[in-house]
Amino acid sequence: MSNHTAIDSKNNLPAASRGGIPVDGVRAAPVWLKAAMRAGRWLIVAPPLVFLAVFFLIPFLFALKISFSQASLSIPPFSVLWQTAVGGGGHLVLHLKNYRYLLTDEVYAVSYLYSLKTAFFATLACLVLGYPMAYAMARAKKSTQSVLLLIIILPFWTSFLLRVYALEGVIRDNGLLNTVLLWLHVIDQPLKIMRTTLAVYLGIVYSYLPFMVLPLYATLEKLDTTLLEAASDLGSRPWRAFVDVTLPLSMPGVIAGSMLVFIPAIGEYVIPALLGGPDNLMIGRVLWDEFFSNHDWPVAAAVSVAFLLVLVGPLALYQHARIKQLEH
């Protein structure tokens, strides 16, 4: 079903009116660029390629290197791998103990699994709240849609840190929520939300909700409503039509939104640190403490490398598989 949409949407592109011939999804260059290419298109490619390589790729090589070193009291606090022998030559000293430490000290595995669990349920909560929101936006009048979009985009642009702090103002013991509930006599003791797991969930949903709504809206807005008409003409009840037509067709949006929430939520530091209690040990917090409190840079580097292999590796493979699947 989703394969069909991908192909259909490709065919629907008004290719002729845009000029250029699609080549592997990339259009042929206009004349001015062909000239520039001859002059050396490396002038265009090289600056961003080199800059990003220096700041996204090479740091990993250093992290990998430092993860094999030993913590020491020097500045910077790790040992050198290459030890020069007297009279020339030298030998490489690789310390695997940082990785062994990751496997033996269960705090890492536990906090990693805890982060995955927290991110998963927070993503689910975002989806449950965000999907109807995006659907409501997509079904609204075209003129209203741009206003609704702005309403969702505004918090998306507002400082993350300030929004987490703002949420604290509502959920803390003497915050707005408790004040209102006490005043309404719904409760007679303030609810303890701050420094609990619930606060962390609320924080993640609050912070990442726009990331879920925006891609969902983008897919739902393009949804062909005649398909729903057809379903209803053929006797489908609305919810049946939703389950059979809308939901499968909006899967790309569901996946994109979930990824945008799930991935950053796993590494989240600010939310568990500000809203969570001591039990909410997410991997981001463990890393932060390893770095700033324990000053154990090699272990922090090892945690980073392991984290990437366990998280980003599978994600890259997944993306690769998805692109392959779309091509077939």
Added chain:
Amino acid sequence: MTRRVSPFLMTMFGIGVAFLYIPILVLIAYSFNASALASVWGGFSTNWYVALAHNAQILHAARLSALIAVIASTLALVLGTLAAIALVRFARFRGRLLLTGMVHAPLVMPEIITGITQLLLFVSMLQIFGWPHRGMLTIVLSHVAFCTAYVAITVQARLQSADMALEDAAMDLGARPLEAFWDITLPILRPALVSSWLLSFTLSLDDLVISTFVSGPRASTLPMIIYAKVKLGVSPDVNALATLIIAAVGACVLIAAVMARRADKHTQAAA
């Protein structure tokens, strides 16, 4: 089918929007509260704003953050636009896959990992080359890196939907390549350039985690000061500061939205 939004959907939208906005509105209200106690309304007051204007530490941090954000988003605009042109207009080149991957890296990479690895890079560079010392420079470099990615993605989307026939027409009519780029392509890209610069500016202004790692002892950005204050508990001057930042960001978003809408109308009128 008539466009009819079911009451359920409207209710969910309302709940979601209330959830998103109530905390911000409460924060703004608190900033005008004469009482320092969060639970008590002590009357309307602009005292916290006055206190803010006299807080040298915050003013210094705000200036530093604004400077970093302007430099970083401007450099990122140039690098990101180049990356977008390369990705959209060059079918094949060495490093294409690498560039695509790196442009999407900040979207999937947890900030804390980016922060740690970049710090390790700077520390290693200092060991090898004796440069750069951690501080404003290293923060700018880190911010340029992640902002470049966001610029590239935004500009790439616009470039993909741009009409290249216009450029070819200009060239056919005798425009030189750079002229065609300057007179045709750049104006088409302008809304994307403005919004990606603004997005970069706010991302840079907002960044806490990466800045904390790569910063040196003397460079404290605004989010770092705010975080330290918030960690200690409620401080009413942070409410005032937050209100000012939210107002500024709100203005940026509105400008970007109006510009995008005007550009859309322009394109539609031209078509």
